[in-house]
Amino acid sequence: MLEVQNLSIEYTTEDGVLKAVDDVSFNLDRGESLGIVGESGCGKTTVAKALLRLLPENGAISGGSVLFHGEDLVNKSPDEMRRIRHRKIALVSQSAMNSLNPVYSVGHQIREGILAHSDIGRQAANARCVEVFGMVGLEEKRLSSYPHQLSGGMKQRAIIAMALSLEPDIIVADEPTTALDVVVQGRILQRIRAIQKQISTSMIFITHDISVVSEICETIIVMYGGKIMEQADSASFFRAPYHPYSLGLQNAFPSITDTAGEELVSIPGTPPNLMQQQPGCRFRERCPFATDQCRSQTPPLVKVKSNHHAACWYTDQVDDFRTRARDRDTWEAVRTRIEQQEAPQQ
Amino acid sequence: MLAYIVKRLLIMIVMLLLVATMIFLMFRTMPGDPTASMVDPSIPREARQALLERYGLHESLWIQYRIFMRDLVQLDFGNSYFYNRTVLRVIGDRLPATLILMLTAMLFAYTFGVLWGAWMAWNRGSRLESVGVTFSLVFRSAPTFWVGLMAIMLFSVTLGWFPAQGMRTTGYVGDSFAEVFLNHDFVRHLILPAFVAGLYFLATPLLIMRNSMLEVMSEDYIEMARAKGLRDRRVLYKHAARNALLPVVTAGALFIGAAIGGQVLIEVVFSWPGLGREIVQAVTRSDYPLAQGIFIIISALVMFMNLVADVLYALLDPRIAYR
Numbered sequence: 001m002l003e004v005q006n007l008s009i010e011y012t013t014e015d016g017v018l019k020a021v022d023d024v025s026f027n028l029d030r031g032e033s034l035g036i037v038g039e040s041g042c043g044k045t046t047v048a049k050a051l052l053r054l055l056p057e058n059g060a061i062s063g064g065s066v067l068f069h070g071e072d073l074v075n076k077s078p079d080e081m082r083r084i085r086h087r088k089i090a091l092v093s094q095s096a097m098n099s100l101n102p103v104y105s106v107g108h109q110i111r112e113g114i115l116a117h118s119d120i121g122r123q124a125a126n127a128r129c130v131e132v133f134g135m136v137g138l139e140e141k142r143l144s145s146y147p148h149q150l151s152g153g154m155k156q157r158a159i160i161a162m163a164l165s166l167e168p169d170i171i172v173a174d175e176p177t178t179a180l181d182v183v184v185q186g187r188i189l190q191r192i193r194a195i196q197k198q199i200s201t202s203m204i205f206i207t208h209d210i211s212v213v214s215e216i217c218e219t220i221i222v223m224y225g226g227k228i229m230e231q232a233d234s235a236s237f238f239r240a241p242y243h244p245y246s247l248g249l250q251n252a253f254p255s256i257t258d259t260a261g262e263e264l265v266s267i268p269g270t271p272p273n274l275m276q277q278q279p280g281c282r283f284r285e286r287c288p289f290a291t292d293q294c295r296s297q298t299p300p301l302v303k304v305k306s307n308h309h310a311a312c313w314y315t316d317q318v319d320d321f322r323t324r325a326r327d328r329d330t331w332e333a334v335r336t337r338i339e340q341q342e343a344p345q346q
Numbered sequence: 347m348l349a350y351i352v353k354r355l356l357i358m359i360v361m362l363l364l365v366a367t368m369i370f371l372m373f374r375t376m377p378g379d380p381t382a383s384m385v386d387p388s389i390p391r392e393a394r395q396a397l398l399e400r401y402g403l404h405e406s407l408w409i410q411y412r413i414f415m416r417d418l419v420q421l422d423f424g425n426s427y428f429y430n431r432t433v434l435r436v437i438g439d440r441l442p443a444t445l446i447l448m449l450t451a452m453l454f455a456y457t458f459g460v461l462w463g464a465w466m467a468w469n470r471g472s473r474l475e476s477v478g479v480t481f482s483l484v485f486r487s488a489p490t491f492w493v494g495l496m497a498i499m500l501f502s503v504t505l506g507w508f509p510a511q512g513m514r515t516t517g518y519v520g521d522s523f524a525e526v527f528l529n530h531d532f533v534r535h536l537i538l539p540a541f542v543a544g545l546y547f548l549a550t551p552l553l554i555m556r557n558s559m560l561e562v563m564s565e566d567y568i569e570m571a572r573a574k575g576l577r578d579r580r581v582l583y584k585h586a587a588r589n590a591l592l593p594v595v596t597a598g599a600l601f602i603g604a605a606i607g608g609q610v611l612i613e614v615v616f617s618w619p620g621l622g623r624e625i626v627q628a629v630t631r632s633d634y635p636l637a638q639g640i641f642i643i644i645s646a647l648v649m650f651m652n653l654v655a656d657v658l659y660a661l662l663d664p665r666i667a668y669r
Contacts, residue, residue: 052573054572054573078578082575082576082577085572085573086573086574087575090573091570091573093566093569093573094566095566098565098566098567099566099569099570100567100570101567101570101571101585102589102663102664103588103589103662103664105664112574112576112584113574113575113576116574116575116576116577116580117575146664146665148664148665159570162574
């Protein structure tokens with residue numbers, strides 16, 4: 001249904017051009033739920049905005065295509081794009097707290113979205129509002145509440161209700177639960193999942209929290225520095241990731257299945273500066289296994305299993321990597337390496 | 347809400363009495379002789395004394411003050427020394443002229459300023475934006491009497507489109523409010539001064555709206571509104587402008603209060619018989635009752651508009667509730 005092919009996105013800044021997304025491709029089928037994971041600044045939100053063509057003014061799609069039902073969204077006129085937003089591709093935005101207009105009631109805002117795309121009339125639109133509010137578990141009387149009268153979890157559910165109101169083909173959820181506490185987050189995730197199955201809509205779930213993806217997504221894409229590092233079936237990925245970055249991510253998040261009391265290990269260093277276009281793997285600076293080849297040549301995304309791809313030159317050595325990645329010292333060595341590199345510059 | 351308004355009105359009354367006291371003292375301590383404007387300064391001392399006694403000006407300050415306050419609470423502002431008519435009548439004659447002029451100018455400035463300001467923020471960096479900022483600031487900074495004179499030169503003298511001065515053609519006498527103000531002749535006289543005053547007022551709503559829009563436009567709910575597939579115009583006016591309007595409304599309501607005092611320069615340049623001109627004359631003539639009356643009325647209006655601003659704010663922004 002949705003085919004993203006070789007998508008590249010650039011931001012023009014005062015210091016030059018920043019390539020925020022580089023050569024990203026993926027497919028999304030009807031009813032499928034895809035998780036895009038990565039650190040802040042890895043380009044995941046940019047991908048989400050590009051799908052809706054809501055990039056900020058200094059951002060532009062510099063290459064590739066976004067085929068939606070076979071039509072390229074990149075070439076759509078603003079008005080054609082406007083008709084696709086919300087009705088076909090709906091957004092559940094990053095900051096639910098601030099995504100509702102403070103001067104209109106929640107019901108008004110949901111109804112407005114419905115009426116922008118159909119002429120069913122206020123009555124029917126109101127009925128639909130009640131219906132979607134029911135789906136996300138909010139009381140009907142809350143429709144007349146203003147955003148400031150609702151709790152964070154309620155606002156988030158109201159936004160989800162809004163996204164559902166026209167039964168879109170795709171829901172793009174950009175960090176929808178980041179601002180919520182863990183308990184509320186869990187409840188909302190379950191609800192999203194249930195509704196998504198119920199109305200068989202597809203979903204792109206963008207998050208920095210890899211454990212969220214394991215709960216609700218069938219497919220996972222790990223992004224780093226604007227590129228896809230690993231792309232796989234969730235089950236396969238969580239059983240055995242291939243990319244050293246994914247191995248590092250696994251260490252950095254607590255897992256319920258792992259032995260309790262295990263220490264979390266973070267990946268040392270910071271994401272790369274995307275202003276400087278250099279050849280080689282984006283992750284090389286922080287990768288414990290980087291070689292000269294990683295510095296000079298960009299690894300392609302290669303198939304390692306069915307439904308499992310990784311962008312690493314050494315996918316054949318993954319067993320060795322996995323063992324070493326579990327060792328805290330492996331990552332400490334990277335920290336020392338980065339510190340040594342930075343020292344002379346200061 | 348209602349309780350809040352009542353409370354505010356009561357506070358207003360107390361404040362007005364304080365303001366009245368200050369105004370009373372201010373005029374008595376000011377140099378100048380109130381009898382000078384009523385009679386020839388060279389009249390005999392006895393006649394002058396008689397005049398002072400007639401107006402009670404020979405009494406001590408305290409007694410004068412008590413009489414003044416006693417009358418004031420009965421809304422009796424006394425008689426103007428100069429016109430020999432009650433102050434309320436004099437103000438009543440002048441206030442509508444000023445109100446109509448100022449409200450027209452404000453309507454022009456705010457309608458135009460708000461819409462253009464919103465548009466400017468939406469099309470940031472466009473040529474029309476820099477034109478707007480420059481244009482409004484030029485007219486804000488230029489002396490209004492100069493702009494007024496230039497406008498008269500261009501539109502009255504050269505083009506002959508509008509009359510140069512006054513509120514109506516000489517010789518016209520109307521009895522009722524409608525006859526005086528609701529006619530073609532009056533509107534023709536109104537356009538030029540209202541336009542010049544409006545140009546002067548324009549910068550405030552325009553720039554506040556623009557800045558506040560720029561702030562609002564980076565809010566997440568604007569992106570959300572666009573993600574909902576709303577038309578640009580709806581996002582701009584229904585979502586962005588609606589929120590950006592809040593500071594403009596406050597500025598506007600306070601501004602009305604201040605504008606009622608009249609733009610003295612404009613009234614003088616266009617010989618507009620408004621309150622602004624009257625107040626200057628009353629002060630120079632030491633016409634205590636009239637000057638006091640006008641100042642108190644203006645204070646009351648400023649306070650009242652403050653209240654209106656607060657109430658409007660609550661109506662526009664559901665997050666604000668008064669108790």
